[in-house]
Amino acid sequence: MQLVIAEKPSVAQSIAKILGATSRKDGYIEGNNYIVSWCVGHLVELAAADSYNEKYAKWRYEDLPILPALWQYQVSASTKKQFTVLKKLLNDNQVDTVICATDAGREGELIFRLVYEKAGCNKPVKRLWISSLEDTAIQKGFKNLKDGKEYENLYQAALCRAKADWIVGINATRLFSVLYGQTLNIGRVMSPTLAMICERDVAISEFKPEPFYTLHLTCNDFSLVGEKLKSKAQAKEVLQACDGQSVTIESVEQKEKTEKPPKLYDLTTLQREANKLLGFTAEQTLQYAQSLYEKKYITYPRTDSRFLTEDIESTIPALAKATAGFFVPKAAELPVNTAQVIDSSKVSDHHAIIPTMNIKGLDMQGLPAGERETLLLLAIRLLVAVGDTHRFSETVITAKCGESVFTAKGKTVIQDGFKAVQKLYKGEQEKEDKDQALPSIAQGDVLTAKAEIKEGKTSPPKPFTDDTLLSSMENANKAEVDTERKGIGTPATRAGILEKLIKSGLAERKGDKKVKYFTATHKGTALITVLPEQVQSPLMTAEWEEKLKLVEYGELTADAFLLEIVDMTSALVKTYEVIKGADTLFPSDRESMGKCPRCGGDITENKKGFCCSDKCCNFAIWKENRFFTAKKKTVTKAIVAELLKNGKVSLTGCYSEKTGKTYDCIAVLDDTGGQFVNFIMEFGAKKK
Structure with a gap:
């Protein structure tokens, strides 16, 4: 009996x-000597900090850094039932072989392996590695199952990434949260991404627009433009020298140029286009693509490749014809230059995202709107990518009037090529070409010009959208990192990082319904202000991503990578010093009861008592303080405020444990700066 474990129930049903x-x-499907079951996301994950020691349930500076010597794992409470099913199946004596059929990528490998190991299984593993859930792809995949051992390095890279994120996330988040008195989420990829947003916000806020002036000459049916001038007076001088004067054509250069079709989509370029054209967030696009994949309409979406492999080259003409049916009635007339999209050397785990043959005859209107628009993007991109080259003639005219030089550009389309197909999709229609159609003109011609000044202003940098922020993440420190694999995060994780920034209150999306842009919140800006360079550096994070790839390729051990993460985290905890004036960066949102007698900080309320907002100060009046509970008195805001203001407070109806009677007294704050705050009693009235 063979046990097949998929990542989701829907995929398991297809298999x-x-x-x-x-x-x-209950929890699996059986028959024909197979048992097919499934995971539900990450059934097994790295254990929480307090699993190693109960004291870690509290966030305390003195407990840092938390560095597990032996990593522990836990089963998610919400998925415990399905894990129990899998554990029983994995250890069933009838099962002799296990087939890993989770998503064919780093995270899919991790999901399966953690379940396999947590269940204590040691049976032989085969790997189903496919890029599509089409019936033919699944059948072919099962005929060519791989040895699970071939993916050991992929698993080690995935586990290494998870451990690194745990180490940085747990320790840095606790460190900065404790030191600055509020929850501050830190992440290996999230923090450098936030730093890029903050840097852009600063560039925009500090930008000062500068005016510039250009002189435009109208000659017959076309216009010539001069260079930009910073001085309006200078522009007026040129205007006076040229208006109504002769213009001599110095040169007419004509060149035929070509524009190659764009490449197919990987996940990041699909997310960027969907954001730019449709206003989808990166997370929405990923969800739509994942759903389309599970419905067998597209290939595996979490890919970083924009090419296809040679083994599917023969299938592309028929696929292009089926895809074209969405747009043009005479699909057979469309060119299909398959060789343009084939390059096995540029495909790592999965090829580019393309539709599958299951779209043939598909009623697009039956799909949810988001999925429909995503599928249309993928369909038109396939047709465009295999289309003909766009050819055009470009003419550049250089003219002189007085001492000033002017130019004009014109463009004439010779062959629309792929752009003819591109225009079939309403969201990708070409913007009107800025280049004018130029009349027939020759060198030495003399024309009369009418001149005018046009004033403009320099523009500030644009705030990040999902489109441009994904691009910056993908290309972070491209010049510094000498490799083809650059950037921070991966195609599969970047969307989640952007959403986590928003959920953590560190950034937000603003703007109208379609065009939304990122900006850091006050909290996010303050966090980047106090974070040291190594935590917020895109360069370091890009280098870490590169090393994770080396782990995946077996060129670097997981232990070597994690040692670097541990060293950095340990040094951060030991050497970081609180930034002076941080109380203005991180103002408390809690009501102040008064000033701390020891350090002058604000005393605020939490679940257990009234504590100093300065985490380095130990002053606290606990609600379960024995001095008050023995007298059956509740420590209220009013009592604390009076104690802080006057050093004492009158109490009435105090209970006597000895006599069982009540009495009135004055509680006096008797703080000596020790571990606990003490009180003494004074009596201004007789006992009752």
């Missing part, structure tokens, strides 16, 4: 159908 397993059980 079971192909394998002939039809008997539904």
Whole structure:
């Protein structure tokens, strides 16, 4: 009996159908000598900090850094039932082989391996590695199962990434949260991304527009433009010298140029285009693409490649014809230059995202709007990528009037090529070409010009959208990192990073319904202000991403990578000093009861008591303070405020443990600066 473990129930059902397993059980499908079951996301994950020691349940500076010597794992409470099913199946004596059929990528490998190891299984593993959930792709995949051992390095890279994020996230988040008195989420990729947003915000806020002036000469049916001038007076001088004067054509250069079709989509370029054209967030696009994949309409979306492999080259003409049916009635007339999209050397785990043959005859209107628009983007890109080259003639005219030089550019399309197909999709229609159509003109011609000044202003940098921020993440420190694999995060994780920034209150999206842009919140800006360079540096994070790839390729050990993360984190905890004036960067949102008698900080309320907002100060009046509870008195805001203001407070109806009677007294704050705050009693009235 062979046990197949997929990543999701829907995928398991598709596989079971192909394998002939039809008997539904609780948590799996059985039949034809196969058992097909599934995970539900990350069934097993790295254990929480307090699993190593109960004291880690509290966030305390003196406990840092937290560095597990032996990593522990836990089963998610919400998925415990399905893990129990898988554990029983993995250890069933009837099962002799396990087939890993989770998503064919780093995270899919991690999901399966953690379940396999947590269940204590040591049976042989085969790997199903496919880029599509089409029936033919699944059948082919099962005929060519790989040895699970071939993916050991992929698993180590995935586990290494998870451990690195745990170490940085747990320690840095606790360190800065404790030191600055509020929850401050730090992440290995999230913090450098936030730093880029903050840097852009500063560039925009500090930008000062500068005016510039250009002189335009109208000659017959076309216009010539001069260079930009910073001085209006200078522009007026040129205007006086040229208006109504002769213009001599110095040169007429004509060149035929070409523009190659754009490449196919990887996940990041798909997310960028969907944001730019449709206003989708990166996370929305990923969700739509994942759903389309599970419905078998597109290939695996979490890819970083923009090419296809040679083994599917023969299928592309038929696929292009089926795809074209969405746009043009005479699909056979469209060119299909398959060789343009084939390059196996530029495909790592998965090829570019393309539609599958299952779209043939598909009623697009039956799909949810987001999925429909995403599929249309992928369809038109396939047709464009295999289309003909766009050819045009470019003419550049240089003219002189007085001492000033002017130019004009013109463009004439010779062959629309792929752009003819591109225009079939409403969202990708070409913007009107800025280049004018120029009349027939020759060197030495003399014309009369009418001159005018046009004033403009320099523009500030544009705030990040999902489109441009994904691009910056993908190309972070491109010049500094000498490799083709650059950037921070991966195609599969970047969307989640952007959403986490927003959920953590460090950034927000603003703007109208379609065009939304990122800006850092006050909290996010303050955090970047106090974070040291190594935590917020895109360069360091890009280098870490590169090293994770080396782990995946077996060129670097996981231990070597993690040692670097541990060293950096340990040094951060030991050497970081609180920034002076941080109280203005991180103002407390809690009501102040008064000033701390020890350091002058604000005393605020939490669940257990009234504590100094300065985490380095130990002053606290606990709600369960024995001095008050013995007298059956509740420590209220009013009592604390009076104690802080006058050093004492009158109490009435105090209970006597000895006599069982009540009395009135004055509680006096008797703080000596020790671990606990003490009180003494004074009596201004007789006992009752």
